Amino acid sequence: MTYFAFLDICVRVAVKDPPDARSRRDQALTACCMAAAAESDPLLPPARRAAALMDCLAVLRAAHPPERAAQIGMGEFRRGLRGPLGGLLPPASETADRFDALELFDADGLVRDAVQDLCREHLVPHVALQRHWSWARVRAEQEERRLYEILRRLSPEEYRLARALLGKHTAGPVRRLRRAWDRLWMRFDFFEAISDWPWCQLDGWWYPCPQCHWPMRVAQHAATVDVRCEAHAARGVHYRRTPGPAGAGPPELVSTGKKATSVQGLPASTEHLALVRPVWRYGVLPTLMELDLRDELRDLPHVRVEMWPGELRPDEYDLHITVAVPGRRIQNFRVDAKAWESVVALGNALMEREPPPYPLTIVLPDHQDHERHYLAARLRGRRITVTTLSRLVRRVKKACGVSR
Incomplete structure (x- = not known):
């Protein structure tokens, strides 16, 4: 960087x-x-x-x-x-x-x-x-905003397809990406060549995160080289380069985290692309959180999970959870997952919107659990509940009578 x-x-x-x-x-x-x-x-x-x-x-x-x-x-x-x-x-x-x-x-x-x-x-x-920095005219494109504008113009079917692709096809050989994105490829010009990203290269190779498939960061610490996913290192996705002379193929990585499954190095060439960082941060990571919620909840009794309701604007909510236990009041959770680094900026952005006409649940990553109270206080009076992924899973399980 x-x-x-x-x-x-x-x-x-x-x-x-x-x-x-x-x-x-x-x-x-x-x-x-x-x-x-x-x-x-x-x-x-x-x-x-x-x-x-x-x-x-x-x-x-x-x-x-x-x-x-x-x-x-x-x-x-x-x-x-x-x-x-x-x-x-x-x-x-x-x-x-x-x-x-x-x-x-x-x-x-x-x-x-x-x-x-x-x-x-x-x-x-x-x-x-403008009075201080001579580069005030530098281009500052807001890729996440542009992504939302494109998503808004898609049909419900295309929108659901695009969100699913954001969760699975974030980086890789250009031929494979073109094949996966198919008819949406020309409408999503958010990919860049990994050869232009030196921060993720190790001797000319890059390593995809086993969870989000985006390039992991390479960090040199004295005599050691660490490779980690910026978003999932806290979950245990981090590695270390094995000692020894460089060979003909990609350097071998050894796991140093509990979720660091085996990964294969890929050539950091112009033929390998990855989504730009803003789309990864604000598009891919929330999508993965929503997919995790779906996988945790869809087999529970009396629970219905609807992903990405296509009739809605994509920035309203992307997961609708219904708990309908016979003899009890039906509970609805309209969920919008957020993966912002700054909950302060997230709170400011949410305050700039019109208050939702329905109760909305904002879900943060588990590692931001200690910040949910700040965001909840910031949004008080706007019919918004703030929780984390694990907390919401426990709440839904309790609502449908599943203890664990």
Whole structure:
């Protein structure tokens, strides 16, 4: 992941009113993320790195009142990037978010995988940056928005097909992908050549995650090389390269996690494609959560699971669970799975929508269980329940009389 890659995801070309407290906090967060990317990019020339840090510092200072801005020097800025960000961010204007404790670098000194998603989810308006960043006109295409617009134009049958394909065919040889996507191939131009993605390559090979099939990240730590799925590492999808000299084929990986089943390296060539990261993050990962829910619930007594109701707009909900136990009130769960890195940005995005005309259940990944209370408080009064995948499974099982 390079510093220049952040230029495509950090700036929204839009004119807005002068930033409020929330926007200033987003502005500071984005400046810190971009500075961290510049600090960690080995391909960035020292002079360009220094210029980028000066630009980011100027944007960070602009997010603070003048008296505080004058106190933030380059030394404090660079030190602050290596620890919790609370010392660099302006105060939150509403319910406390998690960003004061957020750390952009991991224990090995590498920028965390999720920093890209934080930048994408907390985009800074163009008007807030144009006086400081010369690259404010950089293209910042919102691929997930474009995906939703395309999905809205599909017929119900095509929509269900597209969602199923997002769950199964995220990367691989171009011929196989074209065959799988068939008549939808020309309408979904969200694939890129894996040869252009150095972050997932190991000696010219890439490795698909056994759960989402997207390229796993390769991380060098001194004498060891780790390979992990950014989304599923917490579930145990991580590996390590076996020691020894390189051979003719792909390097062999050994499992270091409980869900790290055997994977085969594939050539990182122009003939191997993968969905762009935003579509993977905001299209593939929620789809996999919904498929997991379906598989957990569809064989339960008195439970009916309907996937991707085609008559609805695709951004309303994608799973309808009905529990009809004889002699009891029928229970309905309209479920929308979300895989955002930032529940703060997710809450802001949901608040910008019209409140749903029915009770809606937002499902987060299990690893965000500790953040569901924040999101629930943010959405209070909008007929939205916030839970996690495992919690919803337990709730439905209890509703239909299954204890475990």
